[in-house]
Amino acid sequence: MKLVVLMKRLPDLVEDLEVDDSGKALDAEFLKFTLNEFDDHALEEALLLKEATGGELTVVAVDGEDVDKMLYTALAKGADTALKISGTGEIGSTSHLARIFTQSLADRSYDLILTGVQAADDRDGQLAPTVAAMIGAPCIEVVTGIEHEAGKLIVRKEYSGGVLAEFDVEPPAVLGIQAARQTPRYAPVSKVRQVQESATLETVTLAADTGKSFDIIRMTPPETGAGAEMLGGVDELVKVMESKGVL
Amino acid sequence: MGNDILVVAEHLGGTLSDTTFELLGMAKKLASQTGGSTVAALIGGDDTMLSQLGAADLVVRVGGGEIADFNPEVHGAALEAVVAAKQPRIVLIGYTSMGMDLASHLAVKADLAAASFAIGIEAGDSVVVTSQLYGGKMNVTTDLGSGPCVVSVLAGSAPADDGRAHGPPASEDLAVPPTAGKIRFRRLIEPEAGDVDITAQDMLVAIGRGIGNKDDVEVAEALAEALGAAVAGSRPLIDAGWLPKTRQVGKSGLKVSPKLYLALGISGAPEHIEGMKSSSTIIAVNTDKHAPIFNFAHYGMVADLFDVCEELTEIVEEKKG
Amino acid sequence: MLTTPEKIAFILLVLVCGALAFTGFRRIFQIVGRGKSAPRTDHLLARVTRALVDVGLQRPMFKARPWVSLFHAFIFFGFSFYLLVNINDILEAFVDGWSTIGGGPLASLFNLLSDVFSVFVLLGMILLLLRRFVQQPESLRFNPAVKLHPKVAQGWIKNDSLIVGVFILLHVGSRWLGTALHLAERGAGDPWLPTASVASRLFAGMSVGTLETGIHVCWWLAMGLIVLFLPYFPRSKHLHLMVAPVNLALDKRTPRGELEKVQDASHPGAATLTELPWPNILDSFACIMCNRCQDACPAHASGTSLSPAALEINKRYFINEHAAELAAGNGSASLLDFAITEEAVWSCTSCFACVRVCPVGNEPMTDIIALRRGMVFAGEMPDEVAEVLRSLDEKGNSFGDSARKRAKWTKPLDFKIPDARKEPVEYLWFVGDFASFDQQCQEVSRTVARILHQAGISFGILYEGERSAGNDVRRVGEEGLFEALAEHNLETLESCDFDKIFTTDPHTFNALKNDYGPYAGASQYDIVHYSSLLLELLRSGRITLAQPLDGRATYHDPCYLGRYNGGFDAPRGIIGACGVDLVEMPRNRENSFCCGAGGGRIWMKDQETLVERPSENRIREALELGEIDYFVVSCPKDLTMYRDAVKTSGNEGKIEVRDIVDLVADAMGLGEEEAVA
Numbered sequence A: 001m002k003l004v005v006l007m008k009r010l011p012d013l014v015e016d017l018e019v020d021d022s023g024k025a026l027d028a029e030f031l032k033f034t035l036n037e038f039d040d041h042a043l044e045e046a047l048l049l050k051e052a053t054g055g056e057l058t059v060v061a062v063d064g065e066d067v068d069k070m071l072y073t074a075l076a077k078g079a080d081t082a083l084k085i086s087g088t089g090e091i092g093s094t095s096h097l098a099r100i101f102t103q104s105l106a107d108r109s110y111d112l113i114l115t116g117v118q119a120a121d122d123r124d125g126q127l128a129p130t131v132a133a134m135i136g137a138p139c140i141e142v143v144t145g146i147e148h149e150a151g152k153l154i155v156r157k158e159y160s161g162g163v164l165a166e167f168d169v170e171p172p173a174v175l176g177i178q179a180a181r182q183t184p185r186y187a188p189v190s191k192v193r194q195v196q197e198s199a200t201l202e203t204v205t206l207a208a209d210t211g212k213s214f215d216i217i218r219m220t221p222p223e224t225g226a227g228a229e230m231l232g233g234v235d236e237l238v239k240v241m242e243s244k245g246v247l
Numbered sequence B: 001m002g003n004d005i006l007v008v009a010e011h012l013g014g015t016l017s018d019t020t021f022e023l024l025g026m027a028k029k030l031a032s033q034t035g036g037s038t039v040a041a042l043i044g045g046d047d048t049m050l051s052q053l054g055a056a057d058l059v060v061r062v063g064g065g066e067i068a069d070f071n072p073e074v075h076g077a078a079l080e081a082v083v084a085a086k087q088p089r090i091v092l093i094g095y096t097s098m099g100m101d102l103a104s105h106l107a108v109k110a111d112l113a114a115a116s117f118a119i120g121i122e123a124g125d126s127v128v129v130t131s132q133l134y135g136g137k138m139n140v141t142t143d144l145g146s147g148p149c150v151v152s153v154l155a156g157s158a159p160a161d162d163g164r165a166h167g168p169p170a171s172e173d174l175a176v177p178p179t180a181g182k183i184r185f186r187r188l189i190e191p192e193a194g195d196v197d198i199t200a201q202d203m204l205v206a207i208g209r210g211i212g213n214k215d216d217v218e219v220a221e222a223l224a225e226a227l228g229a230a231v232a233g234s235r236p237l238i239d240a241g242w243l244p245k246t247r248q249v250g251k252s253g254l255k256v257s258p259k260l261y262l263a264l265g266i267s268g269a270p271e272h273i274e275g276m277k278s279s280s281t282i283i284a285v286n287t288d289k290h291a292p293i294f295n296f297a298h299y300g301m302v303a304d305l306f307d308v309c310e311e312l313t314e315i316v317e318e319k320k321g
Numbered sequence C: 001m002l003t004t005p006e007k008i009a010f011i012l013l014v015l016v017c018g019a020l021a022f023t024g025f026r027r028i029f030q031i032v033g034r035g036k037s038a039p040r041t042d043h044l045l046a047r048v049t050r051a052l053v054d055v056g057l058q059r060p061m062f063k064a065r066p067w068v069s070l071f072h073a074f075i076f077f078g079f080s081f082y083l084l085v086n087i088n089d090i091l092e093a094f095v096d097g098w099s100t101i102g103g104g105p106l107a108s109l110f111n112l113l114s115d116v117f118s119v120f121v122l123l124g125m126i127l128l129l130l131r132r133f134v135q136q137p138e139s140l141r142f143n144p145a146v147k148l149h150p151k152v153a154q155g156w157i158k159n160d161s162l163i164v165g166v167f168i169l170l171h172v173g174s175r176w177l178g179t180a181l182h183l184a185e186r187g188a189g190d191p192w193l194p195t196a197s198v199a200s201r202l203f204a205g206m207s208v209g210t211l212e213t214g215i216h217v218c219w220w221l222a223m224g225l226i227v228l229f230l231p232y233f234p235r236s237k238h239l240h241l242m243v244a245p246v247n248l249a250l251d252k253r254t255p256r257g258e259l260e261k262v263q264d265a266s267h268p269g270a271a272t273l274t275e276l277p278w279p280n281i282l283d284s285f286a287c288i289m290c291n292r293c294q295d296a297c298p299a300h301a302s303g304t305s306l307s308p309a310a311l312e313i314n315k316r317y318f319i320n321e322h323a324a325e326l327a328a329g330n331g332s333a334s335l336l337d338f339a340i341t342e343e344a345v346w347s348c349t350s351c352f353a354c355v356r357v358c359p360v361g362n363e364p365m366t367d368i369i370a371l372r373r374g375m376v377f378a379g380e381m382p383d384e385v386a387e388v389l390r391s392l393d394e395k396g397n398s399f400g401d402s403a404r405k406r407a408k409w410t411k412p413l414d415f416k417i418p419d420a421r422k423e424p425v426e427y428l429w430f431v432g433d434f435a436s437f438d439q440q441c442q443e444v445s446r447t448v449a450r451i452l453h454q455a456g457i458s459f460g461i462l463y464e465g466e467r468s469a470g471n472d473v474r475r476v477g478e479e480g481l482f483e484a485l486a487e488h489n490l491e492t493l494e495s496c497d498f499d500k501i502f503t504t505d506p507h508t509f510n511a512l513k514n515d516y517g518p519y520a521g522a523s524q525y526d527i528v529h530y531s532s533l534l535l536e537l538l539r540s541g542r543i544t545l546a547q548p549l550d551g552r553a554t555y556h557d558p559c560y561l562g563r564y565n566g567g568f569d570a571p572r573g574i575i576g577a578c579g580v581d582l583v584e585m586p587r588n589r590e591n592s593f594c595c596g597a598g599g600g601r602i603w604m605k606d607q608e609t610l611v612e613r614p615s616e617n618r619i620r621e622a623l624e625l626g627e628i629d630y631f632v633v634s635c636p637k638d639l640t641m642y643r644d645a646v647k648t649s650g651n652e653g654k655i656e657v658r659d660i661v662d663l664v665a666d667a668m669g670l671g672e673e674e675a676v677a
């Protein structure tokens, strides 16, 4: 089976996010990027599938800060090919990103494209269903389990309350991964460094294309503690609990 | 393009979801702004569902029992057909597991402008949507132009009561469009019955990734025991196997509304908030003063959850004698 | 003395047994040679001299079990002398008329020594056999979860002990009896052979023929047996008498706190026996299976399946079983299959107690590090470890916190700590992860800052330029990440202007002082632990203690300050200077007991086999001292470990865990830190 994992970087939410002077974007000075955690799950699920059924795994990402390391890490974990897309310019939306990914995959064959179920900056929609609609492939979001059986895929999708639905899916297909069957593996730095020396990243250069992106009017942090009355200590907390009759 | 607002009715196991009514309430408000009407798309639904969609001016029915079980391919094509037939200005879809399969698909296929993670929509000359991005750390307001557009709305963004009205509305039928059959529904798998029903508790001690370590779940258990509460948690803890699935609160977990929801080390991602925002009293403890959870809690405290747990457990135990 | 057929028989025996023994020894040589290379052949003269002195004085023995060590010394000195005795006995057998009895002063001295040493050996051996077979001490047993080679589980160590014990008793006993028979034959005792003379009386009046037969039987039992025993040596733990001195001579000579570098980056660590460095293979031949390392091991004491002794023993039994294949370069079973459980690999706290206490110079801990290196490279590690490593890789700290928040702990201070990246300072404070991010430790860090500020010391920190020093990263087996962290930190340090580095964290201290050495190139830094710095400030009068304290305290030596780096006296000096009475716990200084947090254990969950956490065990030890007010520590991890342990062991209020700097602050009258608003 030929597997493709689409990966993207996101601002690390552990950091304090600040808005820049335009009032419409995150202040780049305070940004630290990290792999979208759901994409990490998608990669893990792809690796597990590859290990179970054999096949070839390609990871794809758009160039940017630390993207090389992200791709080498995926290679160190067991991906066979890493594809870096450059020349795209600033990416403004999910649909823009989806178009870039589909273009870069245009002359490749694949059975299954995996990516994270969502990203924290999905302003205009999710990557998996957008890519799927663009290439005309079936797509399922919120996937927590994939099995490959006799040319078809058995896919588990999660609803609320822990209810799961099971589908048969005919490849080629796109799946948005919510959680891999196991915690995403860790790639030891020594291995990543070694891969960095021995492997090369494939690159494709696409023409800049700003895509259809809608104007951001403003970006604001939700007012801190908008609703919450801030308490100074556990004693105050106890008082609140008493006043609410729960203690 | 007309001025109508189209709502996608969502159902599972024969029941319409709360989100459907939230969206209907929202749609009615928007329709009054655009001067259009509120249309609901009921795909694979039945008459009982139809009778509950009284808030809509018109319900477009596509198929019935034969496509009752959600199928992204079939339901996606059906929705495309509805949109093609009705040409609404705004399509509202819940940001739910099913909604995620439909919204972006529709946006591409029907060439609609799109917004996700929405918590508020205004429809004037243009449609302006506020989305809660970055795990709830930023609100981003986008101008989608005049339309048509599709917006996926976070659950709990509007009161469901505004969208509940009985009496079967006017309805019309559309044929189920043919599809290639690349996705086939197999079955639903219900979760195994849980040890504790967290939806029936008066008090929940809810823990998130801030707990850091599987062993430290004990600390929360001790507090819960002292309080006579149950322990619930955010999704990452369940994914890591630190708590059973039956304890998960949120979008893909359970919706709870206890008297007291004590959120310890939970950042307050929209998917979590969805499951607990209707609790009577929410108290949040987090070391990060910018944690979005403080925007939803009634009371907040910037502190280490372990210190709070420990001190509180002691005080509660003392009070009990 | 021997008849001609006897002589021929003896020579034949020597030839056959010698050949067999030779094959055995050659195999050992080949098997050890299959190991990975390791730098152990420098300073050969110094190595040999030290080993001879150590062995000659039996020094490594007396680190533990003094009585047993004394009995061992009896046997050791006796056996050493018996080399001469054996030569003499062969001469006696083959050279007609050769005898030392009734000889000149030298012969008489020889006789006296052989007589006395015979008794020493017999006495020592009998006592040790009684200990092993009658007393059966707990320390010779393993935790139920410990992985044991099937033969070990069947009790083969005991069998081996019995064989060796009986051999020694027979060998020395027969020789001694033989002498008594000689004396009986002569019809008179010899004052130079006092005990044999006493024994000879038992045989007075026996016929010459009987005595002569007895003498021959005794000679064969003494000398024949030793030859017969030769081929058994390579299989027996008794081999230690030859390998231990060699092993001691080929010890690792670099600082204790410096791990050996990975040799082959594409294949780090070890999964199989022969992937270990050769000295680690040699260890199993030196091992006498005394379990002293197990006694000292905090992981074994807490009930887990880790026993450093079992590791060495299993290796040896595996080698015995597969010697031919291994010698030929085959036989690549995973160490996890026969030597140690996966749980045990992750139970090690890297406290160094096993290495320090080993009388034959073994380093079981480094086997575990090698295993971890291999496992981490293959991606096999507990989820919690993976999580922390990921955070260390991405954010430079183990707390998963933003790198930018590293210096957040300084905010409540009413002065700003200089940024050592921007201005020259005398002391560069390398704060470390725990002291920066853990809330309890942050308070201690602020106290350190306030004291130094008050004393007018020029010091600065690196703010977000600092990353974890990587001590525990290295011990968890993630060599690549350790190198990345070290390179980053060294680069940052390189750009700063300072005289000395200090840190409160012994783990950081060790990494900077020892592990960074080979990476730092020309810029070798001067690094001190804050205990030394504070003591120096006290002595020089830059800090004055206006309000000496009273009360009784005990002090816990952190592994990475004490055992690893010899920092025993400064913290004690500080405690004394503060006016507090110091009461030592039985396990102190070199023999200190680990808190259980080292080697990355602090990131991992308790093992399922856990019975009592090492930290709780230690608190129990402190409480057994009687009225103690303070349990004093000088390591951020210790602070959190022991405060936890006091609570989890239900001893809250009975003892207070305090950092040395808290004592200093109190004695200075600095007062409590203002509550943080």
Ligand SMILES: Cc1cc2nc3c(=O)[nH]c(=O)nc-3n(C[C@H](O)[C@H](O)[C@H](O)COP(=O)(O)OP(=O)(O)OC[C@H]3O[C@@H](n4cnc5c(N)ncnc54)[C@H](O)[C@@H]3O)c2cc1C
Pocket: A117, A118, A142, A178, B097, B135, B207, B208, B209, B210, B211, B233, B234, B235, B236, B237, B248, B249, B250, B251, B252, B253, B254, B264, B265, B266, B267, B268, B269, B270, B271, B272, B275, B285, B286, B287, B288, B291, B303, B304, B305, B306
């Ligand atoms: C389709 C879908 C469905 C989902 N369904 C759910 C769902 O049902 N339920 C759910 O919860 N999530 C759900 N999620 C996941 C959701 O997006 C978030 O990832 C998740 O809620 C985050 O959990 P958290 O708050 O525990 O972790 P984090 O976001 O990592 O937050 C941890 C918080 O702990 C704080 N903290 C750290 N240490 C301490 C300390 N010592 N003391 C106090 N505070 C501390 C940190 O400041 C941080 O704010 C879903 C996601 C998707 C895509």
